[in-house]
Each structure stands twice: as structure tokens, then as C-alpha cells.
Amino acid sequence: MNETKYAVGVDIGTDTVKVVVGHVGGTSSAEETSAVVSEGKVTIIGVGTHKNAGMRKGTIVNLDKTAEAIDRALEKAERMSGYHIDAATVNINGSHIVGLSSRGVVAVGAGGQTIGQDELARVEEAATVVQLPANREILDVTPRSYKLDSQDGIRDPFGMTGVRLEVDAYMITALSPHMKNLEKVLEMTQLTPHHVIVSGLASARAVLDDQLRENGVVLIDIGATTTNVTVFEEGDIIHAAVLPIGSNNITNDLAIGLKTELDIAERVKVEHAVAAPELRRGSETAIAVKVGGGSTAKSIEFSTEVIDEIVEARLAEIFELVNHELKKIKRLAKLPGGAVLTGGGAKLRGIADYAREVLSMNAHVGKLPEFGGMGDKVNDPSFTTVAGLMFLDSEVSAGSANGRGEAGLLSGLMSKLGGMFSGKNKR
Ligand SMILES: Nc1ncnc2c1ncn2[C@@H]1O[C@H](COP(=O)(O)OP(=O)(O)O)[C@@H](O)[C@H]1O
Ligand SMILES: [Mg+2]
Known part of the structure; x- marks a missing residue:
């Protein structure tokens, strides 16, 4: 088929x-x-x-x-x-992407009726009837749990019988x-x-299994200019936010701080940056980036102390914003499944160790x-x-x-x- x-x-x-x-x-x-x-x-x-x-x-x-x-x-x-x-x-x-919780209620029939696809579709639709600003649309709806008459916390009411069906849904909206x-x-x-x-x-x-979602986990996807923060608990999404900051901010800061071009700053980040100075091997105080080729080839040196200071300041800001999102939903340092880091920004050496420290929870790079x-x-x-x-x-x-x-x-x-x-x- x-x-x-x-x-x-x-x-x-x-x-x-x-x-x-x-x-x-x-x-x-x-x-x-x-x-x-x-x-x-x-x-x-x-x-x-x-x-x-x-x-x-x-x-x-x-x-x-x-x-x-x-x-x-x-x-x-x-x-x-x-x-x-x-x-x-x-x-x-x-x-501009914003998530919110919503509830929907429908009557499924006075005599008590079996919940089928139609009823589920109707109650989900009811949950989407919320007052949204005129320029905002619903992008995604996840029904999280249902209440059928007096019974609460039903994961899947399909095939059950009742009179009044209520859904608790999480909606993601976009401009x-x-x-x-x-x-x-x-x-x-x-x-x-x-x-x-x-x-x-x-x-x-791609990277969260059912167990992590059940336990409670935050996925932090660090891209070039945005960081997606998505939280799951008891198997379902409970929070989604997109922060307007990402790994390019680190590159820009390095370009300014090291007084160098953006492409060199990017190489400094990718090849030599660490999430925390204690992750540096030995006592290296400077790193070198080779630029150009042939007879114009040269090597530019940068102080690791300066690099580390710049990287750490921006990372601190990103993770402070992540913590702020967790605080909003009362999950600050409170997710047993910890944090899973993804996106190009998660390739920064030592980022999981850094995240574990600043988020006060377990952390690893998603595989x-x-x-x-x-x-x-x-x-x-x-x-x-x-x-x-x-x-x-x-x-x-x-x-x-x-x-x-x-x-x-x-x-x-x-x-x-x-x-x-x-x-x-x-x-
Ligand atoms: N090894 C690395 N260390 C740190 N940052 C890196 C590394 N490799 C790539 N990045 C950064 O990852 C970002 C791109 O991530 P990606 O998820 O591909 O972005 P987007 O999804 O926004 O297109 C860029 O800011 C890039 O500099
Ligand atoms: Mg990405």
C-alpha cells in the first residue's frame, strides 16, 4: 500500500x-x-x-x-x-515561533459514545480555537492527555466510551x-x-528516545544564529522556544575581540576554541592559524586566554537564556533526563561538560x-x-x-x- x-x-x-x-x-x-x-x-x-x-x-x-x-x-x-x-x-x-498550552472540550453524545477518529479530530480542533493575534498561525498541535468525563490523564482515549471529552494540547505558533x-x-x-x-x-x-522524553529532557539545538530549546516530560512536549542567538555570535565576538577577519575567527573557533579553559591540553598560552598558501602563507598567533574569555562570555549568555526558559516552566535544574545538545554549535569542544555545570543537570551531545x-x-x-x-x-x-x-x-x-x-x- x-x-x-x-x-x-x-x-x-x-x-x-x-x-x-x-x-x-x-x-x-x-x-x-x-x-x-x-x-x-x-x-x-x-x-x-x-x-x-x-x-x-x-x-x-x-x-x-x-x-x-x-x-x-x-x-x-x-x-x-x-x-x-x-x-x-x-x-x-x-x-517568532512561540509555543503555548491549550485545552479543548467537546460533547461526544448524550448516551455515551465510543471515541473514534472523528471525536479525536473534533476535540483537537476545539483546542485550536484560541485567541491568537491576527498575524499569528498555528503550526503544530500535539494532544498530550485527555480527560473523559471524570477520568483524568488518559493517554489515548480511542475506543473508550464517554459523554464529555477534553484534551490538553501543546500548540506551536508562528508569525x-x-x-x-x-x-x-x-x-x-x-x-x-x-x-x-x-x-x-x-x-x-532524531536523537531523543522514549525513555528520555518520559524522564524529562531539554533539547538544545545550537545553530548559526538561533538556539532551539525544546522540553519534553512524560513523553510529551511541554515547552518550545527559539532564542535569537547562536554559534555565529561566538565567531563575531572572536573577530572583534581578536581584531581579525570573520573567516579566520571561524577557524579559531572550529579548530581551537573550548567551552571551558580547564579543557585545554597542557599549558598552551597561544594557538596559531595558518592563512594563505604558497609564498604568501603565514601563521597568525592568538592568545588562548583572550579566546577563552570571549567564548566563555557568549556561551554563558546562551546558557543563561536556556536556564531562563527552564525557569519559566519551573524546570530549572530539574530534568532527570538532562540536556541533549545538537546543531553545529554543539561541536564546540567540551560543550557537554560546560552545559552540565551551568545547567546543573546531566548533559551530552546528541548522537x-x-x-x-x-x-x-x-x-x-x-x-x-x-x-x-x-x-x-x-x-x-x-x-x-x-x-x-x-x-x-x-x-x-x-x-x-x-x-x-x-x-x-x-x-
Ligand atoms: N567544530 C565546531 N565548533 C564550534 N562551532 C561549530 C563547529 N562547526 C560548526 N560550528 C558552528 O555551527 C553553526 C552552524 O550550525 P548549523 O546547525 O549547521 O546551523 P543552522 O542550522 O543555523 O544552519 C555555525 O555557527 C558554525 O560556526
Ligand atoms: Mg542546525
Whole structure:
């Protein structure tokens, strides 16, 4: 029944657009396909990346340049895989993204009626009827728990009988102009989005297992200019925020502080920066970066003390903002599953140790499952979002093929962009 043998994720990152094409096994049934995906046994058959000059702080500021970067990255992935990409699951990013809790109530029938798909769709729709500012739209809804008559905390009421059904849902909203720009860019690329998902949720899909989500965990995806903070507890999302700060801020600070060019500052960061001075080997007091080639080649020295001071100041700010988000939801230093770090910014040496200290909880850099094929090409924290998008892409197709799909629950842009429900309630 399910003909989707390929799953494509497209991460429209501020730094680079990343495309990953996965082959999810030649099974004929959707159920089998999902099982393969959830075990992570996906064969990567194509990867394409291209620098993106069309975005600032996670949002599109130039349609042409963003579309161009997407096209170039798609071309590369197509060339490698020999697969023509006309649809994919893509991300949306930016600090305009805001999450909120919401409740919905419906009557399911006076005589007591069995809860089926219709009832679940109705109650979820009721939860989305909230007062939103005119320029804000719902991007994603996760039903977290249900109350049926007097019984509270029901995870899945499907098949149960009752009169009054209530849902507690978490909604992610985005500013309409940004959604519109994304839609325009995608039209320019001829890429039909199966699903549009917030970067942090996509990264979470790739590296957080059920146990961590159950225990309570914060996923911190540090990108070029944004940091996605997404918190899960008892299996469900409880908080999502996008901070307008990322690893490029460290590079900029280094360029200013070291009085050097941005590309040299970037190399200082990537090759020599550490999250905490005590992580430095031995007693090195200076590092050298080689620039130029041939007869013009030279080596520039920088003081490690100055580098460490600059890096630490910016990291402190980023993690202070993360702690501020945790404080808002009363989870400051209180998540048993700890913190999982992803994104290119998580490649900074010693960042997990640093995070453990400043967040007062366990922390590690998220690890992607093992992939076959070109898997080694995505085995990198900066590919976490796109890997998650690819997983979600395979699940979207599998979900619809299985019956209770995600279409029809919301109208407007959401249906235009394809179903955007984030994966729960799939049968
Ligand atoms: N080894 C490294 N150490 C520290 N930062 C790094 C390293 N490699 C890449 N980065 C930073 O990661 C950021 C890009 O992360 P990425 O997740 O690809 O960005 P985006 O999703 O915003 O496009 C850039 O700021 C880059 O400098
Ligand atoms: Mg990223």
C-alpha cells in the first residue's frame, strides 16, 4: 500500500541548507516501513548542502537567495542519489515561533459514545480555537492527555466510551509573514512540503528516545544564529522556544575581540576554541592559524586566554537564556533526563561538560542512529535537524497510508502546506 520508499528532509538553515535522502526499505506495508524507521535502519542515499545567504536569525530575508540555496542543495542530493526530489519535510525556524498550552472540550453524545477518529479530530480542533493575534498561525498541535468525563490523564482515549471529552494540547505558533515567505520560497523551488516542522522538534525526533522524553529532557539545538530549546516530560512536549542567538555570535565576538577577519575567527573557533579553559591540553598560552598558501602563507598567533574569555562570555549568555526558559516552566535544574545538545554549535569542544555545570543537570551531545549507505556523511551534530526531518518525512507518508492521517484538522495555510500535526495520533 505504501509506495514511499524514499524519505527526504530539507533543513533550511541560516548557515547552510542541508538535504538528506533516505531509503526506508522496500517494504510494501506502511507499518513495516515505520518499524524500520524507528529502529533507525535507514540507508542514506543522498546528501546535499549549500551555503545559504538568504536568511538572518533563522528567518528568510531574501527569497531568491534562499530558493537558490535550496535548489543547489537539492541538485547535489539528487546527483548523489539519482532520485528526483519533488517533495520533502522541511523546517521553520526563528524566534517568532512561540509555543503555548491549550485545552479543548467537546460533547461526544448524550448516551455515551465510543471515541473514534472523528471525536479525536473534533476535540483537537476545539483546542485550536484560541485567541491568537491576527498575524499569528498555528503550526503544530500535539494532544498530550485527555480527560473523559471524570477520568483524568488518559493517554489515548480511542475506543473508550464517554459523554464529555477534553484534551490538553501543546500548540506551536508562528508569525504569518514568515510562514508566507517560506511558502513563497518553496513555490520557487517546486518543492512540495509534506510537512513543515519547527527545527527543535525535528532534532528531537532524531536523537531523543522514549525513555528520555518520559524522564524529562531539554533539547538544545545550537545553530548559526538561533538556539532551539525544546522540553519534553512524560513523553510529551511541554515547552518550545527559539532564542535569537547562536554559534555565529561566538565567531563575531572572536573577530572583534581578536581584531581579525570573520573567516579566520571561524577557524579559531572550529579548530581551537573550548567551552571551558580547564579543557585545554597542557599549558598552551597561544594557538596559531595558518592563512594563505604558497609564498604568501603565514601563521597568525592568538592568545588562548583572550579566546577563552570571549567564548566563555557568549556561551554563558546562551546558557543563561536556556536556564531562563527552564525557569519559566519551573524546570530549572530539574530534568532527570538532562540536556541533549545538537546543531553545529554543539561541536564546540567540551560543550557537554560546560552545559552540565551551568545547567546543573546531566548533559551530552546528541548522537544520531546508525545509518547505512552514506551514513557517515550525516554523522555530525549539524545534521541532527535534517535527519529528524527525514525521519518525519517517512512517518508522514506512513501515517496517512495507515488511515488516521493528519489532513483536514486545520484549514488555511496549514492544509496548503500539507498536514502539520507532529506525529501523535498516527495509526
Ligand atoms: N567544530 C565546531 N565548533 C564550534 N562551532 C561549530 C563547529 N562547526 C560548526 N560550528 C558552528 O555551527 C553553526 C552552524 O550550525 P548549523 O546547525 O549547521 O546551523 P543552522 O542550522 O543555523 O544552519 C555555525 O555557527 C558554525 O560556526
Ligand atoms: Mg542546525
